[in-house]
Amino acid sequence: MAFDRTRDDVRSTGPQAAARASGLSALETAVGLPFDVVEPEHSAPVHADGDPFRALRSAMLPALRSGPCLVAFSGGLDSSLVLAAATSAARDEGLRPPLPVTLRFRASGATEEQEYQERVVAHLGLTDWDIVTLEDDLDLVGPVAQRHLLRHGVLFPSNCHAMVPLIERARGGTLMTGHGGDHLMCLWPGAHLAEVLARRVAARPRDGLRLAAALAPRAVRRTWLGYARPPVPRPWLTPDAAVAYRRTTIDLATRRARTWASWLDEQPRLRRLRVGVETYDRLGADHGARVQHPLLDRGFVASLGRLGGRWGAGDRNRILATIAGEALPAALVARTTKAIFDAAFVTPTSLTFAERWDGRGLDTEVVDPERVRAAWTDANPYPAALLLQAAWLADHG
Numbered sequence: 001m002a003f004d005r006t007r008d009d010v011r012s013t014g015p016q017a018a019a020r021a022s023g024l025s026a027l028e029t030a031v032g033l034p035f036d037v038v039e040p041e042h043s044a045p046v047h048a049d050g051d052p053f054r055a056l057r058s059a060m061l062p063a064l065r066s067g068p069c070l071v072a073f074s075g076g077l078d079s080s081l082v083l084a085a086a087t088s089a090a091r092d093e094g095l096r097p098p099l100p101v102t103l104r105f106r107a108s109g110a111t112e113e114q115e116y117q118e119r120v121v122a123h124l125g126l127t128d129w130d131i132v133t134l135e136d137d138l139d140l141v142g143p144v145a146q147r148h149l150l151r152h153g154v155l156f157p158s159n160c161h162a163m164v165p166l167i168e169r170a171r172g173g174t175l176m177t178g179h180g181g182d183h184l185m186c187l188w189p190g191a192h193l194a195e196v197l198a199r200r201v202a203a204r205p206r207d208g209l210r211l212a213a214a215l216a217p218r219a220v221r222r223t224w225l226g227y228a229r230p231p232v233p234r235p236w237l238t239p240d241a242a243v244a245y246r247r248t249t250i251d252l253a254t255r256r257a258r259t260w261a262s263w264l265d266e267q268p269r270l271r272r273l274r275v276g277v278e279t280y281d282r283l284g285a286d287h288g289a290r291v292q293h294p295l296l297d298r299g300f301v302a303s304l305g306r307l308g309g310r311w312g313a314g315d316r317n318r319i320l321a322t323i324a325g326e327a328l329p330a331a332l333v334a335r336t337t338k339a340i341f342d343a344a345f346v347t348p349t350s351l352t353f354a355e356r357w358d359g360r361g362l363d364t365e366v367v368d369p370e371r372v373r374a375a376w377t378d379a380n381p382y383p384a385a386l387l388l389q390a391a392w393l394a395d396h397g
Contacts, residue, residue, distance in 0.1 A: 021154040021386050023275050029390065030366045031234050031245050032383040034156065036252050037271040048302035052323040056081075057089035059297035060176065063290070064095045068173030070130070072166050073100035075117035076338060077185075077320055078178030082294055084327040086176060087124045098176065101130040101166050103138075105344045116332055123329040132165050136347040140385050141392040148283065149393050155279045158385035159345055163283060163291070170289035179276060179293040183267050184304065185316040189229075190214065190258055198311040218254045225250045236371035236384060238364075260312035261305035268296045346381055353392055361394025362387060 021029045028034050049055040063069050064086065071083045086098040102117060121129055137144050138161060145161040167175050188194075193211055195201040213224035231249040234242065257263040267273065277293060284291040294300065304313070304323070313319045321333045354376035359369040367387060375384035 021156045021390070022152060023278060024156055024386075026363050026366050027241055027244055027248075029154070029386045030237060030241060030363070032158070032386055034272045034275050035248055036256070038256070038266045039269045039271055039274060041269050043298070046298045046302050048306040049299065050303070050306060052300060052303040052307055053085060053088075053325070053327070055300045055303035056085040056294055056297070056323075057092075059294045059300055060086045060089050060292075061093065063174040063176065063292050064090050064093070064098065066174065068170065069096070069098045070101045070166065070170045070173065070175045071098045072163065072175060072177045073102050073117065073120075074178075075102070075113050075120060075332075076178070077316060077332070077335060078181030078295060080116075080120045080328055080332055081181070081320060081324055082176050082178050083120065084124060084324055085294070087126065088327060097126060097128075099128055099130055100126060101132065101169055101175075103162065103165065103341075103344075104131055104133045105138075105341060106133055106135055116335065119329045120332055123332075124327075130169060132169075134165070134344070136344070136349065137165075138162050138344050139347040139349040140345050140381075140388055141353055142347065142349050145389065146392075146396075148286075149389055150397065151286070152282055154386055154389045154393060155282070156275050156386065157279070158382065158389060160276070160279050160283065162345075163280060164287075167280075167284055167287050167289050167291060170284075170291075171287055172289070174290040174292050175284070176292050176294055177280070178295055179280070180267065180273050180296040183270065183273060184264060184295060184301065185319050188260060188263055188312065189253070189256075190260070190263070191312060191315070194260060194311040195314070200314065214258060221254045222250050225253055229253075232383070234383060236367050236375050236387075238366060238368060241366045259310045260308045261310065264301050264305040264308075268298055268301055342382075345385075350381075350388060351377060353395075354388065357391055357395070361391045 024034055049058070069086065071079065071086055073079045073083050083098065083100055090097045100121060104114070136142060138159070139145065140158060141149070144164050148155060148161055148164070163175070163177070192201070193207065193214060196203045196207055213221060213228070216224070226246070231246055234245060237245060257266055273296060277296070280291040280293070304319070307313050307322065313322060317334060317336070320328070324333065354373055357373060362369060362372065372384055372387050375381060376388050381388070
């Protein structure tokens, strides 16, 4: 069987149509995310401000001026940067400060996250803060997810419904998110070699081989990536689908830009991020709110690229320290952990469905149903989460 790697089979109808996420092919749905296709940009080039924090503030001003402005705030690096920039911009312009809105889960006991959140809010001098406390409402097939599954079908990312309680509070205004921060500041595959070439870190064994592979023709790089950085396995794929997944992932990786500024320029055009933006636009429209992702603003991205030039601006913590300075507490800027709320999305609701599922509703040319079921009860079910939602929708839609 031949597989289209992106959108060629998106408009399919019939019994298998529900087995794929909106805007994704059957194979992308099965592996849990869109492939890293860089889509064309038809807009005019943007000016690269020499100060990324100033560029980020500028990107936020229209939302701050147009009505209530909320920030989805977890206490992580990305959402803290967005909150700090929005607060700074509002104060300088004499505007109402943004309202941080935070999800907390009664059963999680995430004390460390609360401490970071409280430090940031206190550092910024904000007096209003909306904290939304939930039980198990955000399960992958729980009550909040069910509403958008029945209205829109399966959407990427699988945990997008977590934004709904926040979007509801932004009715008539804007909710800002940190969407895209991971891609901009910690997923550049050339980061280590760039640090070595910029003489900021010592070389590791085999870095010479890695450099040679990075500079080699695409055919050589395909072979190297298949050996040194193969795709994360998806054991529930059928043999043909697994081959297509591996080939497509490696082929697309060899097409990506290799210098920092060029690689950054691709990020707002990355299909994985654009599909997510489209999803949040849909959810925002459902509740009369705009959802903005200022870290994906082309002006900010261009400014970040100018800051790092060819070899980048260092790791995520160094980038944040450079662009935010004293706008955030030092303990947050130095943070090396990431906010994780996995338990909120996988509760007895989804586990019970997985156990009782009759094996129908998924495309058996792409996935093995019993292996999918095993993945849903695994310690990390997220790569197969879109399939879980597709199976639930086929059963209840």
